[in-house]
Amino acid sequence: MGETAAIARIAEIISDQIFSEFLWTKVGPVNVNFRCEKQEIHIAQTHPTDVVFFYDEPYEDVTTYVQCDLKSYAAGSIGRSQVEKALVSLSNQVSCAEVSAEWQDLYVHKHKEFAISGLLFIYNHDGGYDRTFNETLEKLKFNDLDIPVNGKLVVLGPTEIHWLNNVSQEIVRMRGRAGADRLPDRKDCSFFYPQTVRRAQLRGQQRCAATLEMLTGPWIFYNTMQMLAGKLVSLSFTDLQVIL
Template identity: 50%
Template sequence: MAETEKIAQMAEILSNDLFSEFFWQKSGTTNHNWTCENQEKHGNKTHPSDVVFYYDEPYSQSRTYINCDLKSYAKGTIKAAAIKDAIESLAKQVSCAEKSPEWNQLYIHDHVTPEICGLLFVYNHDGEYDKDFSNVLSNVKADQLDIPRGSKIVVLGPKDIFWLDNIRYDLCILRGKSGSDKIPNGDQCRFFYPQLIRKTNVQIEKAKAATLEMLVGPWIILEYKKENSRKGFIIYYKRKGETTEEFIYLIDYLRHYQVLSDDTDIQIRTLDTAPIAAATFKKAVDRYIEEMTESNEESDFSKLVRNIKFSTMPQVISTFSEVEIGMDL
């Protein structure tokens, strides 16, 4: 039993370190059981909340609360049946949390409009899982889950967690650097949400965190303040980088939302891209400049595009010692 508890703690430790880097905050108590609001249907007297995180939404006057189920598995124990059971259980938790006075009293701030969702965090603690996790999820039918309309459940599998953990590690490295690549501490940073045509960023000062949608999206963009009134942007790019078209789409996104400017430094950081991704990016830059300016000649615009840095970040795998966790080091 003690060994099982230590393994479970690994996911708790990693999730805390990981999501704090994306500016999520904890609410209420951890590892708490609260009364089920539909015991006859759910077959439970209580539901668990391993941890509840929250962040403010950029495009609405609301605060998202994420009820998390943290799982830590060895390679051979990530099975479809166990994951299906965990998702179904999490759906029941979210369903009850929406109407539970007890859950609301424990976790919801009384001055905000809450949005409640669920997160299944599937951490592979031995770092050896190499299968397609989507196959594990294939038997889960979303329309059969007991989840309120408008609510959502997100599953972060081993590969997703590996990607996010490497971003966390990379940000720590960049904060310790000197020179132009150095980034400031968190109070000078925010995740980037542009002003959209039909969606205005209504909480610019408060909504600094990366939303769940951003964390599972094709890229994560961090904006930060530099010295001498300059700004910096880091685009953590998740796609493979196999075609010029995908990079042209990204560059055009940066231009369209006015990230490209002469007072801004931009770098694209990748992890598991195609071997020729850097060369493909350079070709995309050349093609984009030609299509936008109808010329190969150097211009202010071409300098902005060519100044975008493209690099690969180091790969790491977070591991934990059961002995150290047991000693509470």
């Protein structure tokens, strides 16, 4: 049991390291259960919550809460059935969280519009996964998903997590450098969202987190909020999966 708990804890540690650099904030208790609001549909009494993060949307006056299901698997355990089972569980968690007063009392800030999304975080703890995760996703069956009304479900596989971890660690390294290449402290940095004709960036000079859409898109734009520095750092990556 001790070894199993330690392996599960790895995914929690890695997710903390990654998402703190993307300016997500952890909220509420970790590793707790909340009452299922759709017991006849979900055939469950409760749902688990591993951890919840939140960030403010840059183009909407909405706070997004990310219900995370953190998995730490050996390479040989990452297959269609495991991922499919985890995704069904996550969709049920988010669907219930949207209507659960218990969940919202634990995690949601009052008197502000919010949305809840789900993140399935599949970390390969032994480093042996060398397959294309897309192939696993393409084999999944979605007939049993209780699709959230207002949120989305996102899957990050081993390759995607490895890349995001590299990006977050590069930000840390750049912050520790000397001279002109040094990034300022985290509180003086933000992720960049341009003003567009159709969408106004609502946060102004406030710090913006990297949204799920940015983290699963082709580019991450990271810049300092110190105008004299005038520094814009762009980090690109591909092949991340938003499946719903």
